[in-house]
Amino acid sequence: MPKHIVSGLKYLAAVNLRKKGQTQKEIANALGMDRSTVSHYLNGRNISRDSIEVAEVVIEMCPKDSLLLTYTLLKNKERTRTIIRTCQNKRYDGVIKNSCIGCGLCVDTCLVKAIVLNDLKAQIDFKWCCGCLICVEMCPTNSIEIKEVVD
Numbered sequence: 001m002p003k004h005i006v007s008g009l010k011y012l013a014a015v016n017l018r019k020k021g022q023t024q025k026e027i028a029n030a031l032g033m034d035r036s037t038v039s040h041y042l043n044g045r046n047i048s049r050d051s052i053e054v055a056e057v058v059i060e061m062c063p064k065d066s067l068l069l070t071y072t073l074l075k076n077k078e079r080t081r082t083i084i085r086t087c088q089n090k091r092y093d094g095v096i097k098n099s100c101i102g103c104g105l106c107v108d109t110c111l112v113k114a115i116v117l118n119d120l121k122a123q124i125d126f127k128w129c130c131g132c133l134i135c136v137e138m139c140p141t142n143s144i145e146i147k148e149v150v151d
């Protein structure tokens with residue numbers, strides 16, 4: 001079953017990356033697949049409807065559960081963030097307060113590698129943030145605020 005969920009997640013990401021104009025080669029590289037499998041997926045072959053439906057449920061879960069499940073299945077931060085951010089249609093924004101002490105806990109915690117330390121202060125790249133709020137829970141000084149962007 002886990003393999004079928006991974007296939008479904010990669011299928012959803014491949015379709016969305018194609019809609020964004022990526023080539024089959026770029027999609028294959030981003031998702032760690034061979035090009036023929038990408039081609040099959042984009043043509044609706046070699047993928048079951050059940051796998052796609054389960055993957056859609058995973059993406060629709062709360063951001064934290066969706067991220068943790070996807071990362072547990074893939075065990076790869078780059079592919080996890082590509083799949084999550086490609087399939088999730090929400091955006092997030094926020095601030096790091098001046099109380100940040102630069103401990104780096106949030107950097108180590110973020111499963112999509114959205115946080116870096118710059119001059120001993122955390123910075124979040126909201127291109128990758130999926131709103132899981134794990135960093136908010138971990139921060140010892142309550143310095144992180146993240147909210148969903150409502151258009």
Ligand code: SF4
Pocket residue numbers: 096099100101102103104105106107121122138139140141142143144
């Ligand atoms: S966990 Fe909090 S205090 Fe530590 S670097 Fe991140 S934002 Fe700063």
Ligand code: SF4
Pocket residue numbers: 109110111112113114115124128129130131132133134135136146
């Ligand atoms: S909420 Fe924090 S831990 Fe989660 S993806 Fe965004 S920056 Fe990373």
